[in-house]
Amino acid sequence: MVMNPAPPAPSAQGKNIVPPRRQWNNSAMSDPSANPCLPYLKALSDDNRWRIVKELLHDPLTGSDLVERLGMSQYNVSKHARVLREAGIIIYQRRGKHVFFSITPGFQAGIRMDKKTLSLGCCTFEFD
Numbered sequence: 001m002v003m004n005p006a007p008p009a010p011s012a013q014g015k016n017i018v019p020p021r022r023q024w025n026n027s028a029m030s031d032p033s034a035n036p037c038l039p040y041l042k043a044l045s046d047d048n049r050w051r052i053v054k055e056l057l058h059d060p061l062t063g064s065d066l067v068e069r070l071g072m073s074q075y076n077v078s079k080h081a082r083v084l085r086e087a088g089i090i091i092y093q094r095r096g097k098h099v100f101f102s103i104t105p106g107f108q109a110g111i112r113m114d115k116k117t118l119s120l121g122c123c124t125f126e127f128d
Helices: 038-044 047-056 063-070 074-086
Strands: 090-095 098-103 117-119 124-126
Touching: 038 047, 038 074, 047 063, 047 074, 047 090, 047 098, 063 074, 063 098, 074 090
Parallel strands: none
Antiparallel strands: 090 098, 117 124
């Protein structure tokens, strides 16, 4: 179905008047502090980061565990983990030779008991 805009209304002088374009208020979009969920949404927008979070919902895992479970390179796990850490979604904890990744307590608060639903306040996500 093709939608065509309505023709401009004729003016008193017989000329066509084109209504002004709608002006959008983009202040909320241009000011990241206006939406506290924005860093989370940006970080979770990548499929690989989504998969990392999904794996960490149940237990902390090492980088090697994530490499094995997700079939990603160590470099990519580290790169995506850095983005998730900067967004406040995961933290690193060194235990001996290993670095464990886990969900931050603040982010963990939005995860429901079934470990399949995440509520950010602005939106809710379902993990498969």
